[in-house]
Each structure stands twice: as C-alpha cells, then as structure tokens.
Amino acid sequence: MSKKTAIFGATTNPSRYAYLAAERLISHNHEIVPIGIKKGNIFGTSILDLREKPDIKAIDTITMYIGPQNQAEWEEYILSLNPKRIIFNPGSENRSLAEKASRRGIEVLNACTLVMLGNGLF
Template identity: 55%
Template sequence: MASKKTVIIGATDKPGRYAFLAAQMLKEYGHPIVPMSIHKGQVSGEEIIELSSKPPIEGVDTVTMYINPLHQEEWADYIISLTPKRVIFNPGSENQGFIQQLNEAGIESVEACTLVMLRTNQY
C-alpha cells in the first residue's frame, strides 16, 4: 500500500482528541503526517506547524479536517493551494460551501472518519 502524505488541519497534542488519535494512527499505518493548527505543540514526534504561516507543502495526498466549519473559511484558499487529491471532513467538520469549492477545484471531498477509514482499509 502506498503511503499518503496527510495534512492534519486542527492537529493537537491533547491525547483525548480525535485529531491526536488520527496523527498516531496515520503514522502507525505508514502515512507521513504534516500536523497543522493555530496551537503549538507536538504530536506523534512531529512539531505542529502554525497554520497561519501557510507554508507550501509538496506532495500532499490528503487533507483531513478537524476544525469547525466556522473556522474553515479563512484556510480554504490555502488548503486548495496545496492541491491535495482529497479532503476528508471528519464528523463535525462537514461544510457544504467548502465542499463545493473543492469540487470546483477538482479535489475530491469525503465526509467520513479518518480513523474508521484507516481501520477498514478505505484510506
């Protein structure tokens, strides 16, 4: 199975959060991660990148969203600029307006749980 570089929007160093579990599980399954957030910290041995710096990232396969739709708009253009193959909207992050923008940009959008996708070999 090919590894899929995954940007985690809303990454966290808080162990009880799904974004934390996703970072661990993605690495466990052999996928390189790029954790990004407005909060500093480390997750699964990776420094969390300050989202507002909007760094260029090469070779992004997947962006997995863990932020509320209300906070997605300011990052939408940046996420599209990463040209991922797909964006996964985890439960609670679904955003029809952003999904439409992604579709118009030729980027697949998936409303699903990253953890479940990994466990069921649908990632």
C-alpha cells in the same frame, strides 16, 4: 502505499480525534503533516502554525478537524495546497468548501479518518 496527510486542527491533546488520527496514520505508515494554531510536537513531528500558511508540497490528503465556522479564513490556503482529497471528519463538514474543492477536481469525503483506517479504506 503511504499517503502524505495534512491534519488540520492538529493537537497534542491525546483525548482529541485529531491526535488519535495522527497516531493511527503513523501506525499505518502514512507521513503526517500536523497543522494547527497550538504549538507542539506529536509523534516526533512539529505542529506547523496554520496562521503562517506553510508551503507544503505533494499533499495526498487533508483530514479536517477544524469546525466549519473556523474554516472560512483558511479556504484559499487549503485549496492552494491542491490535495488529491479532503476528508471532512464528523463536525467539520463544509458544503461551501467541499463544492469549491470538487470544482478543482479534489475528491471530497464526509467521512471519519479513524473509521477509514480501521476498515482499510484510507
């Protein structure tokens, strides 16, 4: 089943994990919504400008590739998207945001999207 996934920290840099996640999500037939502060296009999809807080509907999963020190200003926006779950990839773990998300009934995972996809656990 396809899971519409917002990639926070999306990039056109092929050496970054966020780029690899976009590639793998597509190869597993998941719709991606790349969101970041750098403009560009990955796999035919434009990166939405995080600073504009784009209104995105029906997000299943947010996969986080932004460090916790840079997440605070986006917390309310992230929560307003009301995803079913947030995956905090290694280096993006954020206890404060995770607790707020959990209180809203959002599943929180400190995990690696790439490993989850590889193991069929996504």
